[in-house]
Amino acid sequence: MRIKVVILDLDMTLWNHPDVSSMVPPFKRVGNMKIVDSEGNLLVLNDCVPDLLRILKKNGYFLAIASWNYPENALKMLELLDIKEFFDLIVIEPHPMKEKMIKNILEYFGVSQEEAVFIDDNPRIVERVRRNLPRLKTVLVGEDISDVCEIKDILGI
Numbered sequence: 193m194r195i196k197v198v199i200l201d202l203d204m205t206l207w208n209h210p211d212v213s214s215m216v217p218p219f220k221r222v223g224n225m226k227i228v229d230s231e232g233n234l235l236v237l238n239d240c241v242p243d244l245l246r247i248l249k250k251n252g253y254f255l256a257i258a259s260w261n262y263p264e265n266a267l268k269m270l271e272l273l274d275i276k277e278f279f280d281l282i283v284i285e286p287h288p289m290k291e292k293m294i295k296n297i298l299e300y301f302g303v304s305q306e307e308a309v310f311i312d313d314n315p316r317i318v319e320r321v322r323r324n325l326p327r328l329k330t331v332l333v334g335e336d337i338s339d340v341c342e343i344k345d346i347l348g349i
């Protein structure tokens with residue numbers, strides 16, 4: 193079945209920071225893809241991501257986020273990096289049970305497991321999602337692909 197929804201993790205998948213919730217506002221954009229917090233901690237967006245999101249949208253995919261974070265910092269980063277508007281649905285919750293977030297995302301778009309792909313760098317999370325949603329396509333960053341932008345190859349675009 194054709195993939196319709198691409199579900200993306202944030203920390204260590206779209207950007208290089210392991211825990212955006214730990215960053216301390218206020219945040220400042222210091223480059224095209226870089227945000228610094230009030231303590232000098234840096235978050236860098238993977239530089240292929242804006243093009244990736246543009247290409248996915250152009251090819252008709254719905255884009256969603258499933259992120260284990262408190263929403264406030266993560267949403268602010270998406271705004272500051274100018275990528276928030278690419279996403280059709282943003283789910284950011286402070287627990288690691290992404291299978292629950294993904295079930296809600298599938299329901300929101302009215303699609304089956306076979307019609308979505310989930311991309312995340314955390315092996316434990318991906319394993320649990322695979323157990324709970326066995327027909328969902330899952331991609332582990334760092335193992336199945338080395339960089340999130342390689343999902344273009346997986347999707348054949």
Ligand SMILES: [Mg+2]
Nearest residue numbers: 201203204313
């Ligand atoms: Mg992650």
